Structure formats: C-alpha cells, structure tokens
Amino acid sequence: MIGKGLGVIAGVVLLGVADAKAQEYPQKPISVVVPFAAGGPTDTVARLLGAAMGKSLKTQIIVENVGGAGGTIGAARVAKAPPDGYTLLLHHIGHATAPALYRKLPYDAVGDFEPVGLINEVPMTLVARKDFPPNDLRGLIAFVKANKDKVSYANAGLGAASHLCGMLFMSAIDTDVTTVPYLAANRQVAHSVAEWPVSVAVPSAGWEGALLLPVRYQHDLTDHASASQ
Numbered sequence: 001m002i003g004k005g006l007g008v009i010a011g012v013v014l015l016g017v018a019d020a021k022a023q024e025y026p027q028k029p030i031s032v033v034v035p036f037a038a039g040g041p042t043d044t045v046a047r048l049l050g051a052a053m054g055k056s057l058k059t060q061i062i063v064e065n066v067g068g069a070g071g072t073i074g075a076a077r078v079a080k081a082p083p084d085g086y087t088l089l090l091h092h093i094g095h096a097t098a099p100a101l102y103r104k105l106p107y108d109a110v111g112d113f114e115p116v117g118l119i120n121e122v123p124m125t126l127v128a129r130k131d132f133p134p135n136d137l138r139g140l141i142a143f144v145k146a147n148k149d150k151v152s153y154a155n156a157g158l159g160a161a162s163h164l165c166g167m168l169f170m171s172a173i174d175t176d177v178t179t180v181p182y183l184a185a186n187r188q189v190a191h192s193v194a195e196w197p198v199s200v201a202v203p204s205a206g207w208e209g210a211l212l213l214p215v216r217y218q219h220d221l222t223d224h225a226s227a228s229q
Helices: 039-057 069-080 093-103 138-144 161-173 186-190 223-229
Strands: 001-005 011-013 030-036 060-065 088-091 115-124 152-155 178-181 209-212
Touching: 030 039, 030 069, 039 060, 039 115, 069 088, 069 093, 115 161, 138 161, 152 161, 161 178
Parallel strands: 011 209, 030 060, 030 088, 152 178
Antiparallel strands: 001 115, 011 088, 115 209
16 A cells, blocks of 8 residues: 555535525435546445435435546536536545646636535555566565566546556656556556556555535535435
8 A cells, every 4th residue: 555545525516596595405316426437436435425315315316427537527517517506526636636737627626616524535555467576565666666667557547546646656766657547447457457568556445535515505415414424
C-alpha cells in the first residue's frame, strides 16, 4: 500500500428552488450521476449508497454512468441540470483536482457545489501480475529504478486517485515510468494482472465516496445522508 487512506468527494446536489421547503421531498425519483464507467469503485459505492438512500427517502434512486474527461463530463451535466434537488453527483478526489488539470471547465468546482459529508476513505494499493519479479515494496522500488524504461503503470485516467497516487509514488522514488491511463478502474486492474504490457496498477483497495450539497439548495438533506451511510 502507498500513502494513507484517501478521502473522496461524492454526491453533489444541485441548487434548490425557492419553494422547496413548501413541498414534501422527494416527490419523484432521484438521479445519481457517476462520472465514471460502470463496475468501478465509484459506481459500486453509488449503487450501495443508492439502495440505502432509497429506503431512507422512500423513493427510487437511479444511478447514471456519465464517464469521460476525468469525471468532468458527468460533473458538467449535474451543474447544468434543473436546480430542483433531484440530480446528485457521486464523485471522488478528481472533482477537487480538475481545476488544476483542465484549463477551462464548464462549471465552478467550488462555487457550484457544497460538501455534505464524507462517505468513506480508502487506501490505495500497488498490484501486479503474479510473475512480476518484486514481491515487496522495497523490491519494487529497486526494480523500478533499475528498469524504468521497461516498467509501466496503469491508472483510471487523468485526475483519478490512482493517477495522482501513481505520480506521488514516482515523485517519492524520483523515477518516472510510462503511464497507461484507462477509462475505468476495473479495466486497469484486469489488464495489469493479465497478459498485457502493463507492469503495475494503482487501484483503490475498497470503495470511495463522500457527499456534497450545493450552496443555494434550500432543502436540508444532511439528515437523510447521515441516516443512509
């Protein structure tokens, strides 16, 4: 494992309407946008959270996978959705790092969203094929330093926690290796442990997520979020 557990951002509710308090919430199904492919850790935690939220709120929670561009496409959809509290975004650390990685975003990552609460924290791990020579971290570091032109590492895409941790790892050992970004976390792991030209993957060891609430949203969902965690 490298580093300590990473807290990850997760659910963003859009800005509320003026008469939200006058209505019983919710009146219809709630959409949870996951800005990554189905089957990955963020998608998994969204579906688990959605099941709990559905019971607590007594409504249907619909999980939508809107992947691409490091999670910014899904975030942009939520930012442009009707401000009625029925569109949520389940995201991770990539939501916080996107402004530093992209020159222009179609939304304000800070001003358009407000955190509600942390869902969970996960450690990041280094995994490789069974026949990969090193069998511990010290051996891996020595191997990478001696074979940096032959070693590659996979991550779940620009801005993903696995991307950032991989860069941190390379910085810590002062050695750069070839980076192979994938569209989904489950694919990077599968390819790194199969017969693919990827030496090491940096996936999360569990599921990731937290909860956000928009600044102007009038209806308080904090109690519901706490009850469903």
